[in-house]
């Protein structure tokens with residue numbers, strides 16, 4: 005069992021001798037909490053906030069951590085995933101951080117968590133109304149690579165002038181016959197604000213639409229918070245003649261046989277051997293525990309490095 | 320904390336300021352995320368009259384020296400202003416359009432919604448949040464809410480909105496994504512009314 009399987013059960017106040025509860029001071033939490041409420045009031049709009057120095061460098065989820073630290077309480081159970089996996093370095097260190105500074109319970113089970121902080125995936129397991137999903141954001145501004153000037157980006161959102169983005173996507177179609185963006189595929193939220201869904205695969209975009217749980221987004225380096233309230237309309241940009249489509253695979257998961265989950269290609273040996281496995285490690289494990297079997301089952305389930313264990317990205 | 324200021328007793332804030340604010344915040348976050356849902360706050364401070372405990376909890380949780388506050392005449396009592404100065408440190412402003420928060424204890428004294436700050440095109444988040452104390456969030460005229468946070472529609476039965484409120488709210492809606500946000504309070508409960516919501520009587 006990994007560290008995630010255990011949980012700390014220290015009572016709320018008896019933790020972190022040298023820390024404030026959940027690390028942040030109360031004035032910072034108040035400021036972030038006000039931003040979160042305004043973010044909820046204007047779905048998809050990026051609220052600037054006064055990001056604080058965190059004991060982790062940018063790129064390790066400091067935006068998500070500040071959001072989580074501002075909402076979490078002693079009754080919460082936290083799950084942290086990085087590209088779908090609970091057991092990567094980044095996920096483990098964020099989970100340990102909150103176990104230490106807030107004394108909260110942690111879990112790797114999606115259904116048991118009240119707050120899930122994630123980088124680059126939305127869990128496969130459906131989420132409920134009484135849960136909150138916190139997404140780490142490296143680059144919050146969907147218009148940034150088309151319009152580098154911050155003030156101009158604010159005007160674009162202010163006046164809903166998103167023509168540039170449509171042009172960009174249509175140029176993709178003209179050049180490649182399809183929209184080639186597969187991650188961080190822009191979405192229109194509540195028919196008003198163009199939003200970066202974060203570098204989730206576009207496979208996950210449809211999950212955001214009318215999602216029962218509140219989704220909060222925190223960008224540490226660029227100091228933005230945004231939100232999608234429950235059941236909000238979230239539409240991936242597309243065109244009548246080129247409707248939005250998610251990735252599909254010819255394979256199923258080699259370990260659990262799932263045909264409905266996002267698959268990572270992993271290398272299994274030095275001779276170019278490879279297989280496809282669920283990116284959501286808890287979902288895969290849950291299915292195997294329930295008796296689902298993939299084509300690799302029976303052989304020794306090979307060990308492999310998950311692609312999530314890699315460099316920081318600015319979130 | 321409690322004490323004596325200006326010769327009268329000061330009501331204490333949360334018994335545990337850190338966990339009290341966290342708990343109240345989750346309550347108001349749920350209320351703003353799921354408009355129409357009446358959320359009872361589980362941790363409440365002692366409130367100076369005429370503030371409801373939920374109103375005082377919101378003040379302790381959200382207000383500080385960065386958030387100018389506008390108070391209606393009913394809420395402008397020594398015990399309230401001393402309480403807010405002592406526990407929150409927020410400046411009190413006489414101009415509703417400079418306020419980040421407003422507390423309205425008597426709906427009859429509420430200025431029209433467009434007297435408050437709706438934010439601006441570049442920063443629609445810089446708008447006033449109006450906290451309005453209601454006679455009831457359980458019984459009263461029926462309102463139908465639709466919009467983000469609501470699966471199909473939500474029905475609220477509330478008593479105590481100012482006269483002509485639905486028209487003012489409809490005008491506020493036309494400013495979207497600018498606009499004033501509201502939190503209705505009564506006793507220990509809150510109901511969120513973000514600017515994104517459509518209201519029908």
Ligand SMILES: [Zn+2]
Pocket residue numbers: 257258259260261262281282287288289291
């Ligand atoms: Zn699997």
